[in-house]
Amino acid sequence: MEFTKLFSQSEVERVHEASLEILENVGMMVRNQKALAIFAKNGCQVDMETMMVKFPREVVEKARKTFVPTYTFTAQDPKFDVTMPGDRPIVVTGSSAPNIIDPETGEERRATSDDIANIAYLINELPGFDVFSISTLADDAPEGQFSLSRFYPALKNCKKPVRSNTPNMDDLKAVLDLGALIAGGEEEYRKRPFINHHYCPVVSPLTFDVESTEAVIYLLEEGLPVYGTIVPNAGMTSPLSLMGTLTLGNAEFLGLATLTQMIRPGAPMIYAVLSTVADMRTGAYAPGAIETGMLQMAHTEMARYYNIPSGGYIGLTNAHSNDAQSGYETGMNTTGALLAGADLFNMGGLLGSLMAFDFAKAVIDNEIALMLKRMKKGFEYSEENLCLDLITKVGPGGSYMDLDHTMKNMRTIAVLPKVATREMRRRWEDQGKPDAHSRAMKEAAKILSKPNKSRFSEELDAKVRSYFKGLVAGDAKWGI
Amino acid sequence: MSVQNIYDAVVEFNIDKVVSLVEAEIKIGTDVSEILSNGLISAMDEVGQRYSEGEFFVPEMLMAAKAMKAGLEVLKPLLSQGESEKKGTIIIGTVKGDLHDIGKNLVSMMMEGAGFEVYDLGVDVDTEKFLATAKEKNADVICMSALLTTTMPFMEVTVKAIREQGLSFKTMVGGAPVSEDFAKKIGADGWSTDAPGAVETARKLTAK
Numbered sequence: 001m002e003f004t005k006l007f008s009q010s011e012v013e014r015v016h017e018a019s020l021e022i023l024e025n026v027g028m029m030v031r032n033q034k035a036l037a038i039f040a041k042n043g044c045q046v047d048m049e050t051m052m053v054k055f056p057r058e059v060v061e062k063a064r065k066t067f068v069p070t071y072t073f074t075a076q077d078p079k080f081d082v083t084m085p086g087d088r089p090i091v092v093t094g095s096s097a098p099n100i101i102d103p104e105t106g107e108e109r110r111a112t113s114d115d116i117a118n119i120a121y122l123i124n125e126l127p128g129f130d131v132f133s134i135s136t137l138a139d140d141a142p143e144g145q146f147s148l149s150r151f152y153p154a155l156k157n158c159k160k161p162v163r164s165n166t167p168n169m170d171d172l173k174a175v176l177d178l179g180a181l182i183a184g185g186e187e188e189y190r191k192r193p194f195i196n197h198h199y200c201p202v203v204s205p206l207t208f209d210v211e212s213t214e215a216v217i218y219l220l221e222e223g224l225p226v227y228g229t230i231v232p233n234a235g236m237t238s239p240l241s242l243m244g245t246l247t248l249g250n251a252e253f254l255g256l257a258t259l260t261q262m263i264r265p266g267a268p269m270i271y272a273v274l275s276t277v278a279d280m281r282t283g284a285y286a287p288g289a290i291e292t293g294m295l296q297m298a299h300t301e302m303a304r305y306y307n308i309p310s311g312g313y314i315g316l317t318n319a320h321s322n323d324a325q326s327g328y329e330t331g332m333n334t335t336g337a338l339l340a341g342a343d344l345f346n347m348g349g350l351l352g353s354l355m356a357f358d359f360a361k362a363v364i365d366n367e368i369a370l371m372l373k374r375m376k377k378g379f380e381y382s383e384e385n386l387c388l389d390l391i392t393k394v395g396p397g398g399s400y401m402d403l404d405h406t407m408k409n410m411r412t413i414a415v416l417p418k419v420a421t422r423e424m425r426r427r428w429e430d431q432g433k434p435d436a437h438s439r440a441m442k443e444a445a446k447i448l449s450k451p452n453k454s455r456f457s458e459e460l461d462a463k464v465r466s467y468f469k470g471l472v473a474g475d476a477k478w479g480i
Numbered sequence: 481m482s483v484q485n486i487y488d489a490v491v492e493f494n495i496d497k498v499v500s501l502v503e504a505e506i507k508i509g510t511d512v513s514e515i516l517s518n519g520l521i522s523a524m525d526e527v528g529q530r531y532s533e534g535e536f537f538v539p540e541m542l543m544a545a546k547a548m549k550a551g552l553e554v555l556k557p558l559l560s561q562g563e564s565e566k567k568g569t570i571i572i573g574t575v576k577g578d579l580h581d582i583g584k585n586l587v588s589m590m591m592e593g594a595g596f597e598v599y600d601l602g603v604d605v606d607t608e609k610f611l612a613t614a615k616e617k618n619a620d621v622i623c624m625s626a627l628l629t630t631t632m633p634f635m636e637v638t639v640k641a642i643r644e645q646g647l648s649f650k651t652m653v654g655g656a657p658v659s660e661d662f663a664k665k666i667g668a669d670g671w672s673t674d675a676p677g678a679v680e681t682a683r684k685l686t687a688k
Contacts, residue, residue, distance in 0.1 A: 031604075098632065110662070137629055137630070146630075167633075200628075203580060207579060209579045209604075210577070210579075280539060283583070
């Protein structure tokens with residue numbers, strides 16, 4: 001498959017050059033002391049007082065030399081390990097929404113650890129999803145267990161790679177303790193680190209924050225998996241032009257990549273973004289806008305120039321229900337990104353601009369994910385697939401229905417959707433005119449009303465619960 | 481009639497014109513509180529109104545607030561002589577762990593535009609700093625902003641601390657992930673979806 005190209009080679013090179021100019025002449029403000037020291041030690045011009053860091057171009061170019069082309073998400077169960085770019089597209093849930101659409105009432109409410117358990121189980125079962133990024137916060141978290149109340153139900157109910165963030169170092173260390181307990185020791189955990197850490201350490205424009213940067217440095221030093229997403233918002237935190245936002249975001253990515261490679265040369269990275277254009281009428285955040293997809297396509301082209309995996313939060317929606325807007329925003333933006341060659345799609349399950357998880361949205365996004373994977377698989381060009389002999393054999397006026405070839409391919413050549421309807425109108429009316437949302441809720445209920453076979457064993461669960469006193473229950477249960 | 485010109489210049493977000501018009505009014509002896517109320521503050525009410533109706537975009541509201549603030553700077557030395565009533569004192573900042581401040585800055589400017597005394601503590605502000613400043617400035621309202629969902633809990637920490645210490649400061653919360661339910665749940669006194677709404681809420685909370 002040839003990827004869509006938006007720029008000529010010289011235009012790509014100019015964006016890179018312009019990014020170097022930004023880093024060298026404007027620089028970045030680095031609010032984390034450890035990061036300042038690392039930049040100073042490795043050839044940047046650092047003003048400890050103003051926290052301003054300027055990057056001579058050779059420092060960035062040196063970092064580029066140790067970029068690696070692959071990134072692996074490790075799972076509790078090795079059969080779910082995925083590596084980019086080979087396994088692209090990697091489809092991930094959207095994460096850290098404070099709310100959930102209650103599956104019973106349809107009303108938005110704060111999400112809990114029980115919701116996370118249900119979501120984790122659902123994502124474990126839906127074949128379109130590769131990675132579970134913990135979709136919501138847990139409002140019922142006991143004091144001091146903000147992150148444990150998210151990671152425990154997630155890891156307990158999902159054997160796919162689990163991804164999320166932590167707000168501070170204490171939480172991060174608690175989560176790593178949980179990982180070691182599950183793995184049967186710290187050493188065992190380090191062999192297969194199945195918690196995949198993600199942060200947004202760069203706050204646009206051109207600023208490294210305190211806490212997330214601290215976590216990123218710690219994880220890199222420990223040799224554990226971590227990557228960051230760059231999040232400029234045109235008109236607010238970056239120029240109100242697509243080129244300006246692409247270039248600023250690219251400079252910010254290079255700043256983070258340089259820090260990463262200074263700490264651990266050869267550390268795998270993802271060129272991940274959520275570059276958006278603000279709705280200037282109100283200042284509203286618009287991740288579902290078509291410009292988000294366009295920016296993702298452009299960033300992906302830059303990532304290909306650097307030969308590293310790319311992607312980000314692509315396929316989000318501003319819609320508050322599973323309506324047409326929700327479908328076209330997720331569908332159009334992910335299609336664009338896929339055609340441009342993006343590897344990672346943080347797209348599943350969230351409505352209202354990352355504010356609320358919805359079970360039906362996750363099921364619909366699973367179907368979109370399967371469509372994207374089908375698109376990526378493409379036409380499988382080969383002499384055999386031209387089917388010249390079959391065409392000759394059947395001839396004009398015949399039928400292909402009863403051929404072995406058809407029997408062989410009928411379950412694999414096309415995506416067989418569970419949400420999209422292909423019924424005749426009359427039958428659909430007889431069924432009560434179910435829309436995509438209600439068909440998707442049915443699929444979710446079908447999965448969640450059965451017991452979770454992938455749950456922790458009782459022994460492991462007892463071990464975890466005796467180590468962390470007062471943990472939330474963390475069990476999937478579906479009462480509808 | 482020139483106070484009307486100040487009003488117009490704010491609505492047209494012409495900073496230089498606002499400054500020179502305010503200076504001229506002071507020179508001819510116009511009542512300072514007249515300039516403030518009928519020139520600057522009512523112009524910002526108009527700006528907020530036009531924004532709510534979709535006529536003004538956010539950058540226009542921001543530019544108008546800047547123009548208003550420039551005029552206010554000229555008036556300030558005269559106001560501190562007690563010629564104008566104080567609308568109330570606001571402490572505002574982005575909570576600990578969070579560096580996102582665009583929305584907060586806009587609210588801060590609109591609050592100033594409405595005549596409040598505003599102390600903007602910037603970003604990554606912890607409970608101690610909110611409370612210490614509020615005590616020092618004898619504040620009426622503490623306004624907290626967050627963009628990251630993971631930093632929202634710090635708002636509750638501050639609200640709790642105010643209760644526990646028996647302090648009388650009112651609290652307002654805002655930022656993209658903050659909802660009315662969340663505000664109620666943590667016991668905040670006020671909440672708004674946007675900057676003009678925040679000004680309205682602050683007015684209600686400080687009404688004497």
